[in-house]
Amino acid sequence: MKIYTRGGDQGKTSVIGGRRFKHDLRIHAYGALDEVNSFIGQARVICERSELDVLKPQLLTIQHELFDCGSDLATVKEDAVLKVQPAMIEQLEAWIDAYTEKSPQLERFILPGGSELAASLHVCRTETRRAERAIVELKQEEPIHEPVLQYVNRLSDYFFAAARFVNHSLNVSDVEYERSAIVFKE
Amino acid sequence: MKIYTRGGDQGKTSVIGGRRFKHDLRIHAYGALDEVNSFIGQARVICERSELDVLKPQLLTIQHELFDCGSDLATVKEDAVLKVQPAMIEQLEAWIDAYTEKSPQLERFILPGGSELAASLHVCRTETRRAERAIVELKQEEPIHEPVLQYVNRLSDYFFAAARFVNHSLNVSDVEYERSAIVFKE
Amino acid sequence: MKIYTRGGDQGKTSVIGGRRFKHDLRIHAYGALDEVNSFIGQARVICERSELDVLKPQLLTIQHELFDCGSDLATVKEDAVLKVQPAMIEQLEAWIDAYTEKSPQLERFILPGGSELAASLHVCRTETRRAERAIVELKQEEPIHEPVLQYVNRLSDYFFAAARFVNHSLNVSDVEYERSAIVFKE
Ligand code: B12
Ligand code: B12
Ligand code: B12
Ligand SMILES: C[C@H]1O[C@@H](n2cnc3c(N)ncnc32)[C@H](O)[C@@H]1O
Ligand SMILES: C[C@H]1O[C@@H](n2cnc3c(N)ncnc32)[C@H](O)[C@@H]1O
Ligand SMILES: C[C@H]1O[C@@H](n2cnc3c(N)ncnc32)[C@H](O)[C@@H]1O
Ligand SMILES: [Mg+2]
Ligand SMILES: [Mg+2]
Ligand SMILES: [Mg+2]
Numbered sequence: 001m002k003i004y005t006r007g008g009d010q011g012k013t014s015v016i017g018g019r020r021f022k023h024d025l026r027i028h029a030y031g032a033l034d035e036v037n038s039f040i041g042q043a044r045v046i047c048e049r050s051e052l053d054v055l056k057p058q059l060l061t062i063q064h065e066l067f068d069c070g071s072d073l074a075t076v077k078e079d080a081v082l083k084v085q086p087a088m089i090e091q092l093e094a095w096i097d098a099y100t101e102k103s104p105q106l107e108r109f110i111l112p113g114g115s116e117l118a119a120s121l122h123v124c125r126t127e128t129r130r131a132e133r134a135i136v137e138l139k140q141e142e143p144i145h146e147p148v149l150q151y152v153n154r155l156s157d158y159f160f161a162a163a164r165f166v167n168h169s170l171n172v173s174d175v176e177y178e179r180s181a182i183v184f185k186e
Numbered sequence: 187m188k189i190y191t192r193g194g195d196q197g198k199t200s201v202i203g204g205r206r207f208k209h210d211l212r213i214h215a216y217g218a219l220d221e222v223n224s225f226i227g228q229a230r231v232i233c234e235r236s237e238l239d240v241l242k243p244q245l246l247t248i249q250h251e252l253f254d255c256g257s258d259l260a261t262v263k264e265d266a267v268l269k270v271q272p273a274m275i276e277q278l279e280a281w282i283d284a285y286t287e288k289s290p291q292l293e294r295f296i297l298p299g300g301s302e303l304a305a306s307l308h309v310c311r312t313e314t315r316r317a318e319r320a321i322v323e324l325k326q327e328e329p330i331h332e333p334v335l336q337y338v339n340r341l342s343d344y345f346f347a348a349a350r351f352v353n354h355s356l357n358v359s360d361v362e363y364e365r366s367a368i369v370f371k372e
Numbered sequence: 373m374k375i376y377t378r379g380g381d382q383g384k385t386s387v388i389g390g391r392r393f394k395h396d397l398r399i400h401a402y403g404a405l406d407e408v409n410s411f412i413g414q415a416r417v418i419c420e421r422s423e424l425d426v427l428k429p430q431l432l433t434i435q436h437e438l439f440d441c442g443s444d445l446a447t448v449k450e451d452a453v454l455k456v457q458p459a460m461i462e463q464l465e466a467w468i469d470a471y472t473e474k475s476p477q478l479e480r481f482i483l484p485g486g487s488e489l490a491a492s493l494h495v496c497r498t499e500t501r502r503a504e505r506a507i508v509e510l511k512q513e514e515p516i517h518e519p520v521l522q523y524v525n526r527l528s529d530y531f532f533a534a535a536r537f538v539n540h541s542l543n544v545s546d547v548e549y550e551r552s553a554i555v556f557k558e
Contacts (some may be wrong), residue, residue: 001292001372004282004343009336011322023323031315034298038308041299060361063297067363083365096376106373111435112406113413122410129403136383137395150381157376175432177439179455186373187478187558190468190529195522197508209509217501220484224494227485246547249483253549269551 017077025138030070032131033152037066039127043120050117052166058095062155069152072145073135084147092154099161103168108180114167121166125159128152203263211324216256218317219338223252225313229306236303238352244281248341255338258331259321270333278340285347289354294366300353307352311345314338389449397510402442404503405524409438411499415492422489424538430467434527441524444517445507456519464526471533475540480552486539493538497531500524 007013013022020027044059068083075082112122132152138144167174193199199208206213230245254269261268298308318338324330353360379385385394392399416431440455447454484494504524510516539546 001286001370002283003286003292003346003370004279004340006336008339009332011325011335021322021326023319023326028319031312031319035309035312035316038298038305038312041297041305041308042302044299045302045305060297063299063361064364067295067297068365093376097374100373100375106375109439111413111432111439112410113416113435116414116417119410119413119417122413123407126403126407126410130407133395133400133403136393139383140393140395146381149383150378153380154376160375175435178436179440184373184375187472187556188469189472189478189532189556190465190526192522194504194525195518197511197521207508207512209505209512214505217498217505221495221498221502224484224491224498227483227491227494228488230485231488231491246483249485249547250550253481253483254551 016071016075017080025134025141026073026076029131029134029138029144030073032127032134033066033070033073036124036127036131037063037070039120039124040066043117043124046117046120050170052117052169055117055162055166058162061091062158065151069148072148073138075145082145084145084151086147089147089150089154092151092158096154096158096161099165103161103164106164106184107182109177109183110164110174111177112163114163114172114174115170117170118163118166118172121159121163125156125163128156128159132156202257202261202266211320211327212259212262215317215320215324216259218313218320219252219256219259222310222313222317223249223256225306225310226252229303229310232303232306236356238303238355241303241348241352244348247277248344251337255334258334259324261331268331270331270337272333275333275336275340278337278344282340282344282347285351289347289350292350292370293368295363295369296350296360297363298349300349300358300360301356303356304349304352304358307345307349311342311349314342314345318342388443388447389452397506397513398445398448401503401506401510401516402445404499404506405438405442405445408496408499408503408527409435409442411492411496412438415489415496418489418492422542424489424541427489427534427538430534433463434530437523441520444520445510447517454517456517456523458519461519461522461526464523464530468526468530468533471537475533475536478536478556479554481549481555482536482546483549484535486535486544486546487542489542490535490538490544493531493535497528497535500528500531504528 011022012019015026040059040063047056047059065088072082072084113119135149135152164174197208198205226245226249233242233245251274258268258270299305321335321338350360383394384391387398412431412435419428419431437460444454444456485491507521507524536546
């Protein structure tokens with residue numbers, strides 16, 4: 001089997017149910033999710049070397065679910081069965097709540113970094129936000145499966161909460177942005 | 187010698203044979219290749235710590251060749267001698283074939299990750315695909331040296347094949363995407 | 373406190389003094405700086421494991437200052453007090469000069485990589501250049517606080533100079549791009 005088909009050399013490629021330019025907003029959107037997924041791959045490797053057992057199965061689940069997101073975005077045929085469900089978003093929210101509860105109170109922005117794992121999760125966070133921008137841009141032009149956008153929106157908050165929890169668990173203090181106003185309120 | 191010239195503070199910069207805005211599609215395209223090259227720099231560091239001797243010289247060659255790609259894309263003057271040649275693409279294909287042959291049969295999508303080196307190669311893969319999208323977008327607007335696009339297209343397949351080979355060699359199983367159809371076919 | 377507000381699920385979000393689409397050029401620009409900041413978080417972690425004491429406080433300062441850049445770009449209300457000042461740019465230039473002086477003479481392009489820390493700084497360099505492209509694009513459409521662009525322009529040169537200094541200090545030779553012309557001149 002050859003994975004290279006030379007079919008993409010002219011700049012077009014296949015989606016599920018059609019054919020598009022590679023710089024199409026749709027391809028850009030699920031390509032960005034593939035980027036996020038590869039950064040999570042790195043976080044997962046670091047996680048496996050740590051003792052933070054709670055995180056690893058979550059990262060694996062998220063990697064599977066980002067494929068779900070990607071395949072929903074790659075689908076342009078009518079009547080397709082789509083994969084992203086509200087329960088997946090609720091699961092992310094429950095994980096966020098659990099991490100937030102176990103982390104110190106937060107008032108100001110914090111600098112990305114601290115432990116190796118938290119630094120890697122901050123990269124996942126910002127890459128996820130870039131993917132979110134791409135999906136929002138796509139949504140202005142073409143219909144998308146809305147739960148995908150919600151999932152990706154919540155996912156960057158998940159990475160933020162997880163990074164804070166990881167640093168706290170490893171006894172690494174997050175450094176506050178020194179000119180931050182009090183930005184986190186409820 | 188000062189590397190900062192302050193010349194770019196107004197947003198314009200030089201290409202080989204002209205002057206452009208920094209957000210020009212052309213600058214964006216070779217800037218994206220510079221990004222890929224920096225991620226390969228990280229993969230090369232990890233590779234040097236491993237025992238996978240076959241990969242390291244390939245990564246070095248690819249770094250040189252991405253500069254070739256970049257300088258071809260940076261060139262807008264007539265009658266320039268361009269650097270990317272079909273033989274470079276054939277070389278990538280030969281490397282892909284060799285890795286594919288030595289890796290387990292593939293039917294379904296796999297999650298990026300596994301070993302540290304494979305995780306890094308998956309990042310290279312997805313960043314290369316982002317660069318490819320930028321080059322295809324440029325090609326809609328202006329002429330490009332076509333072999334550059336073919337090279338970059340094949341390069342992401344190279345990283346995929348290399349990542350699979352690396353995990354296999356290190357006895358790390360790739361995790362299949364659990365809701366994947368059978369997507370890799372003859 | 374819940375960090376997820378569900379307010380962004382329709383694709384709009386708040387800036388300082390207004391509300392915008394998430395794929396707005398302004399959000400894209402400070403989002404890209406947030407990406408850069410997260411990669412610096414990784415460089416800082418590697419730096420802390422090394423003996424290069426000069427770099428760590430600089431990276432911390434830069435992380436704070438990238439928040440300054442981001443909040444200036446996020447501000448759209450009139451009469452706001454902005455944070456980025458010329459002295460911050462002069463400081464970057466002084467650091468660049470000091471690193472350049474302590475590094476070997478440079479004539480040709482070098483491949484990103486070498487030591488783990490330098491490889492990470494090259495990633496910071498290329499991501500900073502992507503952010504610069506986004507800011508230049510924004511500047512074509514809307515007014516920006518000009519020192520932000522100058523800061524970000526100089527920042528990528530800082531990462532280049534720092535990466536060279538780091539490899540030199542660690543006795544790792546930078547590999548020259550083998551088909552490079554003499555590109556660095558007075
Ligand atoms: C979407 C997509 C991606 C997305 C995937 C995921 C995501 N969800 O985000 C992304 C961008 C990540 C991706 C990446 C890659 N992809 Co891709 N991808 C596709 C695409 C467009 C759709 C695949 C898919 O999900 N199909 C969904 C299923 C449901 O559709 P289907 O296969 O048509 O199946 C239907 C029927 O055929 C039937 N069916 C399917 N299988 C079977 C089996 C049996 C026995 C039966 C009876 C019926 C049946 O049931 C389905 C019902 O609708 C295909 C091209 C295409 N149009 O198929 C390429 C494709 C699978 N990708 C390809 C490649 C090469 C890759 C990459 C290696 C590229 C790279 N260098 O990075 C990576 C690998 C990533 C990884 N980690 O494994 C190649 C594979 C070439 C080959 N030799 O087989 C394809 C075929 C494109 C191509 N022609 O070049 N990809
Ligand atoms: C393309 C380019 C890049 C690309 C490079 C590669 C690629 N292939 O993708 C990218 C985007 C990666 C890049 C990055 C950087 N670049 Co650059 N780059 C250029 C650019 C536009 C062209 C360089 C080139 O390849 N020229 C090709 C050769 C063939 O052209 P040439 O130099 O004009 O040479 C011709 C003649 O002059 C003659 N010639 C050349 N040398 C000699 C010598 C002799 C003795 C003789 C007789 C004739 C001769 O022969 C050539 C025939 O055509 C130049 C600006 C420019 N227009 O020159 C900046 C330039 C070289 N870059 C510069 C800088 C600062 C950088 C970065 C440090 C920026 C950063 N912060 O990241 C990095 C360094 C990257 C690295 N890893 O080393 C500066 C250097 C400033 C200085 N003090 O010298 C320049 C001059 C731009 C500028 N004014 O700011 N760059
Ligand atoms: C810009 C911005 C960012 C930028 C920040 C930085 C930068 N400089 O680049 C970026 C993109 C990086 C960012 C990231 C995040 N952000 Co943000 N961000 C904002 C935004 C738009 C402005 C914050 C700011 O700097 N305000 C500047 C100050 C000066 O303005 P102000 O707070 O209105 O304060 C004025 C007055 O209210 C008063 N004041 C303020 N505090 C106090 C206190 C007292 C006692 C008094 C008397 C007066 C007073 O004084 C100020 C004078 O003008 C806010 C939304 C908003 N409009 O406020 C969200 C916001 C703070 N972010 C939020 C979130 C969730 C995040 C992220 C976690 C998202 C993520 N998943 O990645 C990350 C965290 C990053 C980190 N490392 O900590 C949420 C927080 C939700 C909550 N529960 O509080 C907000 C409120 C947006 C929202 N509604 O969702 N963010
Ligand atoms: C926390 C702040 O980050 C900005 N914001 C919201 N979503 C994104 C995104 N996908 N990318 C970058 N910035 C974003 C908004 O300004 C929000 O208020
Ligand atoms: C494997 C699948 O990935 C998509 N595809 C092809 N090229 C790119 C790219 N540069 N970036 C993102 N996605 C791409 C197509 O949908 C292809 O079928
Ligand atoms: C060194 C060379 O890099 C290009 N250049 C200048 N600024 C950027 C940027 N932000 N991103 C990518 N490339 C850039 C110009 O062509 C310059 O001459
Ligand atoms: Mg292909
Ligand atoms: Mg410059
Ligand atoms: Mg939110």
